[in-house]
Amino acid sequence: xxxxxxxxxxxxxxxxxxxxxxxxxxNGQSAVLPTLFVxxxxxxxxxxxxxxxxxxxxxxLVFGIVFIILSFQSERSKIRPAAWTIASLLLVRLxxxxxxxxxxxxxxLTDTLIxxxxxxxxxxxxxxxxxxxxxxxxxxxxxxxxxx
Numbered sequence: 313x314x315x316x317x318x319x320x321x322x323x324x325x326x327x328x329x330x331x332x333x334x335x336x337x338x339n340g341q342s343a344v345l346p347t348l349f350v351x352x353x354x355x356x357x358x359x360x361x362x363x364x365x366x367x368x369x370x371x372x373l374v375f376g377i378v379f380i381i382l383s384f385q386s387e388r389s390k391i392r393p394a395a396w397t398i399a400s401l402l403l404v405r406l407x408x409x410x411x412x413x414x415x416x417x418x419x420x421l422t423d424t425l426i427x428x429x430x431x432x433x434x435x436x437x438x439x440x441x442x443x444x445x446x447x448x449x450x451x452x453x454x455x456x457x458x459x460x
Contacts, residue, residue: 329376
C-alpha cells in the first residue's frame, strides 16, 4: 500500500487547524473561561459561552483531520467542494469576528489582528491547495503527457 502526500498545502492547512484547536482550547481553559466564574454571570450564560467556545475548538480539530485526510487523496474533483466549504466557513467566521467587534467597539479590532492573520494564512493554504495543477497534484495532465 503506497500512501503518498498528494497535496502539501492541505497537509499544512490540516496541521495549522489542529494547532489552532489546541491553542484555542488552551487559551480558553487558562485565560478566557475562568473569568466566567469571577464575574456575576448567570449559569445558563456561562454554559452557552463554554459550549460555543468548545464548538470552535472542535470545528478546528475536525477541519484539521479532514485536511490531513484530503492531503492524501488524488481525486481532486471529489475533494474540492469540501475544501471550498471549509474555506468559506472560515471566511464567514472572520467576517463575524470583525463585524461584531467593529459594531460593538471599533478600537478592539486591533485585538483581533493575530486571529485575523491566522485565518487569512490558513485560508491561503487551502486556496493554494485547491488551485494546484493536476500535474502538481500527483497525476499527469492530458496536455503534458506524451506518447512514446
